[in-house]
Amino acid sequence: MSQILHIFRKDARHHWPEILLSWVLVAVYVWDQPRKWANQTIHIRYIVGLLNILPALMILSWAFLIARVVQGESLVGDRQFWITRPYEWHKLFAAKLLAIVAFIHIPLFIGQILLLKLGNFPVASLLTGLVEIHLMFVAIFLAGALAVAVVTSGIGQASLALLILFLMILGIAGISSLVPNSGVSNDADGVQGILYIVCCISVVLVQYIHRKTLLSRFIILGTVVLVVLVLVFTPYEAIFRHNYPLPTKEHPLSVKFTFDRALKFAHERKQPSKWIEDEIPLELPLQVAGLGSESLVQIEAIRLDLELTGGKRWTSHWHSLSNVVFYGRTRTWPSISIETKFYDDIKNTPVKASLSLGIRSFRLGTPTIITVAGDRTGLPGNAQCVDNLSENWLQCFSALRRPKPIFIIADLPNQDCRVTKEATANESWDTSPATYYDLGSDTGPDFDLSPVQDFSVGLSRFYFFQDHEIRLPVCSGTQLLVSKPELLYGVRTEIDLGEITLADYHPTYPRKIIPPARKPMPGETSDSLSRNIKPEFLPAKLEHGID
């Protein structure tokens, strides 16, 4: 232990400028966060710029500090004085870990506790979660920084290694975008994550025990190759089919989708938008029916099949998507991108088409009614919200994690809480209930430097054939129906689109749907009143909005 402390003290003496810098950045971060919560602004541009990149600066300062501390007893080369001195590898390693804990984790931990205190959260009950965040921090960032530090002999080399790794990550991301169906399965991500952690740990141990730099660098290179191989050879389609089987009696399709042939995009300008150069987005109107008031579905993947002239078939890969459909939705517009060149060849030719969707079904738990208060409104997960009427949302704070999964539905707009001018102008019959949802999983705390999650809860509803979404004001006294969706199962379904012309489904900007939506008739329900759910607000008696 004395040798560990001895090396640690030496590192503390030697690296005090780097340590001080990282501590100052943490202190500034802790000072800046409550300022952001309160939406206070600073009017000096370069300070605002610096504060915006503060998390990146903190991470850079830590990476620099780790490299400096580790390279104080460099593990690369054979001429360092310490390798022929009575250093014991495990004590040297422990000293470096102690330095990382003392110089990085403890100050950050203290800063995070301060932030929780400033956010009025019960610190004692959150300590375990804070430790979990730090463990994630070790796995995601520190392990990588440590691995780079042990295979390089100076800051220049370490920077070069980081640059090379960054380029490799970009390359892997590029390859990923080329691998069919890779976007709809996260299974490869888990394997790649494990490979990353095993690689980092192996490299660090090999270096501290044996100082075999060449071997360590080969391990890193080998891991990159393995990651690419996993990326390329993962059977995404098979995994997808396994995760989203065809509906059965036990796992039926809880919603019925039909293609709405009546709706198309107008092309007045004759100039299709090319906001994605190589690909053209298509949006296909689907009518939604049969969804119970306690159900919710999320369209997670989409695939388009076309039968071209001459009987040739064309099938896209599975594309990821995140369209959420709930009780009260009558339409949804799933989007898929196809290659511009292919699109240009067939855009005006009628083709037989079918759409495949991968769907996750959720059951909404028993809802809790929460009334928005003037000052503070509590949400599940100990989140506290204040009404931000100017932005039409509730600004919420929660400790360690956002409340997830969550589904909120509200009787908006209502007499006390009128719609904005924009929404009034856009009002039509084809509206949906005002909702907010986050269908993320509820496993552990969110990985973030700040333990106080600052997020907004805005309730929006769809207008114009449910193509256009507008956030509505949430006023004091508004009742929120808050449920916790429970994931039930995934299924896939196929929708026959019949014969279509692709050009009709490529949106132009500004978007214009034909035929135009019908305006409310005089005497019909005012747009300032709810048409979504009854004023009584009883979950059991939820009624579909007027459609």
Place this chain on the structure above:
Amino acid sequence: MLSIETEQLSKQFGRVHALGGLSFSVPQGTVHALVGPNGAGKTTLIKILMNIFRASSGTASVLGVDSRKVSGKAFASIGYVSENQQLPGWMRVGGFLKYLRPFYPTWDKELETQLVQMFDLPLDRKLKQLSRGMRMKAALASALAFRPKLIVLDEPFSGLDPMVRDELGKALLNRAADTTIFLSSHDLAEIEGFATHIAFLDSGRLQLSENMALLMARFREVEVTLETPSPVPTVLPSAWLQVTANDSVVRFVDSAFHPEGTPAEIARRFGPECKLAFAPMTLRSVFLAFARSNRKPL
């Protein structure tokens, strides 16, 4: 008792054979010098002994420990200094010695003070600000102050001015009584002064390893003056190196000189009437003769 022992030690770097089947030993309490030309494998051998390199084959032990396990605590008994060693330049000399103290249970503070005075080390100067010679002295002080059982020095005199060499030599001699010193050097004149044993390494192969006094005793420059010029016999003892003949004078280096045996052998080959002159050799001339001849001595 042996401080260092190797058995068929070999090291290859790719296709290059840096060491080939080296077997030798360093007895405890000796000052053992390892000499040889550049690229002979001296530093490679020392790095294998210090477990900086791994041998390709063969074994080596240092203070009874397998060289592959020489690490950590084992270095509490070994003082290693190399000309290329990277010291923590940001540390001051005093801070460096102070930092190293707790690593060694046998650190002798008094000896440290003596060494600092002897080497005239500026305690408040940073190591990176020191000249090469002063850095070497600082490294040596740090390697001697804990009274190691074995001192291993790789080219300690390289690039140093004569005064510093002299000081280093003296410091080593002071320590020679109660430790084993194993050093490599090009500087044969420096070694001659205090080495008790010597090993000659050439192209990764050990040419000799023996007691310095015995080596110096068995090498003589021999001049034989014949009464009448006569041809040199074609078959000569293998211990006679660099044989040259000029009229009636034959010169050679006898690598197995014996005060009685050598004159008798010469008389047997050249006749009893020839005149003989034997001159002792410097270590330098011994190795020059040795290196230039393509023959292995006895």
